[in-house]
Amino acid sequence: MRFELPRGLAASRLAACARAVWLALVLAAMGAAAAAQTAASAPAPDAPASAASAPVAEPAQTAEPDEPPTAGQLADPWERFNRAMFAVNEVLDADLIYPLTSAYVGLVPQLVRLGVSNVFNNAEDLWSAVNNLLQGKFEQSIAMTFRFAWNSTFGLAGILDMATELGIERTPEDFGQTLGAWGMKPGPYLVLPFFGPSTVRDALGLPLDIAASPAYGINQGSFRPVTTVLQILDARSQFLDATRALDALALDKYSFVRDAFLSRRLRMVYDGNPPEDNPIEPPAKPGQ
Numbered sequence: 001m002r003f004e005l006p007r008g009l010a011a012s013r014l015a016a017c018a019r020a021v022w023l024a025l026v027l028a029a030m031g032a033a034a035a036a037q038t039a040a041s042a043p044a045p046d047a048p049a050s051a052a053s054a055p056v057a058e059p060a061q062t063a064e065p066d067e068p069p070t071a072g073q074l075a076d077p078w079e080r081f082n083r084a085m086f087a088v089n090e091v092l093d094a095d096l097i098y099p100l101t102s103a104y105v106g107l108v109p110q111l112v113r114l115g116v117s118n119v120f121n122n123a124e125d126l127w128s129a130v131n132n133l134l135q136g137k138f139e140q141s142i143a144m145t146f147r148f149a150w151n152s153t154f155g156l157a158g159i160l161d162m163a164t165e166l167g168i169e170r171t172p173e174d175f176g177q178t179l180g181a182w183g184m185k186p187g188p189y190l191v192l193p194f195f196g197p198s199t200v201r202d203a204l205g206l207p208l209d210i211a212a213s214p215a216y217g218i219n220q221g222s223f224r225p226v227t228t229v230l231q232i233l234d235a236r237s238q239f240l241d242a243t244r245a246l247d248a249l250a251l252d253k254y255s256f257v258r259d260a261f262l263s264r265r266l267r268m269v270y271d272g273n274p275p276e277d278n279p280i281e282p283p284a285k286p287g288q
Contacts (some may be wrong), residue, residue, distance in 0.1 A: 072259040095230040122158025123214035131173035175205035180269035
């Protein structure tokens with residue numbers, strides 16, 4: 001006799017497992033952050049008596065004063081937690097997402113991967129049209145709506161990007177940008193489990209962005225995991241070369257990613273024309 005759980009109960013248990021995994025990641029990151037803070041605050045061991053009695057040479061020159069914190073550092077008051085969560089995400093990427101993405105790129109022809117990207121971009125164009133409308137960008141909203149309708153009709157459900165060939169460029173927008181256009185400040189920098197770099201403002205807009213994503217736009221729940229995994233692999237595959245370059249060049253990968261993300265989001269909110277008092281740029285030194 002075969003026993004099966006009711007669909008509702010199975011779904012609820014899957015959701016509970018997902019919440020438990022997310023909570024475990026958060027607790028692990030908080031534990032790592034607490035351990036790092038304890039280690040940083042621990043007193044240094046006493047120096048040997050001979051070293052303590054040795055004469056100390058006078059410095060040849062007066063030490064330079066400490067550099068003022070950069071705007072990226074000022075926007076990151078939760079740096080200890082964020083660094084711990086960044087490390088967790090790095091392990092997740094190195095052990096799971098990166099190998100799967102490399103296999104996806106190696107096994108799937110480039111032309112097929114381009115079609116997959118076009119399908120996801122086409123679905124996102126509709127959500128961008130909504131956000132352009134909410135921001136009062138009526139011309140861009142109409143253009144993105146036309147892109148979606150044209151590519152869905154004549155581009156084989158978005159596999160072919162026919163609208164770009166007509167000169168109608170994409171102007172992607174998400175709800176975090178909409179909140180910024182409405183005047184909401186970004187708030188502190190925040191590294192989310194799995195999703196990576198964000199801010200408090202973007203994190204508040206993330207649930208709506210997820211609900212409007214192609215994976216969740218499909219009503220068939222049984223097919224949703226396939227589209228979710230495929231969307232993750234498609235997004236990650238576009239940054240494989242950038243990841244290799246970053247690993248080779250960045251002295252502090254966390255700081256580089258944080259500053260690049262904050263600067264990029266600032267330009268996106270202001271459509272490439274941020275205010276002159278750019279809060280992401282470090283403050284100028286006196287006399288400059």
